[in-house]
Amino acid sequence: MRSSSIFVVFALLLSAHAADAKPMSQKELAEFLGPVSAKKIAWTKTAGADFDAYSGRAQSPLSGTVNIHIGDWPHFKRDARSTTVSGQLGMFPVTWYRKVAPDGTITQEAVPKLYDLWKVDIWLVAKRQSDIDAMIAIVSTLPTFTQKPKPAASQ
Numbered sequence: 149m150r151s152s153s154i155f156v157v158f159a160l161l162l163s164a165h166a167a168d169a170k171p172m173s174q175k176e177l178a179e180f181l182g183p184v185s186a187k188k189i190a191w192t193k194t195a196g197a198d199f200d201a202y203s204g205r206a207q208s209p210l211s212g213t214v215n216i217h218i219g220d221w222p223h224f225k226r227d228a229r230s231t232t233v234s235g236q237l238g239m240f241p242v243t244w245y246r247k248v249a250p251d252g253t254i255t256q257e258a259v260p261k262l263y264d265l266w267k268v269d270i271w272l273v274a275k276r277q278s279d280i281d282a283m284i285a286i287v288s289t290l291p292t293f294t295q296k297p298k299p300a301a302s303q
Contacts, residue, residue: 169194169203182291189214189286206283212274214283218266218292224259237270237284238293256280263296 169192176193177186180202189204199219206212230245235258242258249255257271270287274280287293 169201180290180292182289182294184286184289189283204283204287206274206279210274210279210282211276212272212279212283214272214287215270216287216292217269218262220267224257224269230257235284236288238288238290240293254280256284262292 172180172191172193177191180191180193187207188210189206191202191204194201194203196219199217202216202218204214204216206214226245227247230247233244233246233256235242235244237258237260240260240262242260244256244258246254246256253273253275254277255271255273257269259267259269261267272280272283274283
């Protein structure tokens with residue numbers, strides 16, 4: 149029962165963020181994507197007080213979603229029913245927590261720390277593991293996961 153309540157609260161928070169989500173400008177999208185084609189995953193961004201949230205919807209022939217929260221979050225709690233899978237996200241080793249729902253939907257989540265700056269919560273949802281794997285391969289090539297962050301501009 150407690151996990152159901154947590155899920156409902158989490159879903160409500162996500163829906164509130166989704167209402168604030170905006171398509172990214174061409175410049176912002178180009179910086180976020182780097183060499184990745186915008187035709188593979190359609191992205192929106194929500195900027196919070198202490199985090200940026202990116203939501204992506206896979207484009208055909210892939211199916212599924214990917215969500216990335218970067219900043220002074222997450223409050224990730226592993227689901228006891230999940231299994232662990234070692235993997236890579238760009239240049240970062242990660243432990244993925246994978247769970248399959250009764251309807252066959254797969255959720256795979258990791259919480260890598262990028263340098264000493266950011267905490268990242270990334271989770272993917274799809275009906276097929278091949279779609280999850282393909283979306284991970286795409287996201288792994290984003291500059292966020294392949295390059296050190298640019299220094300902040302001096303003021």
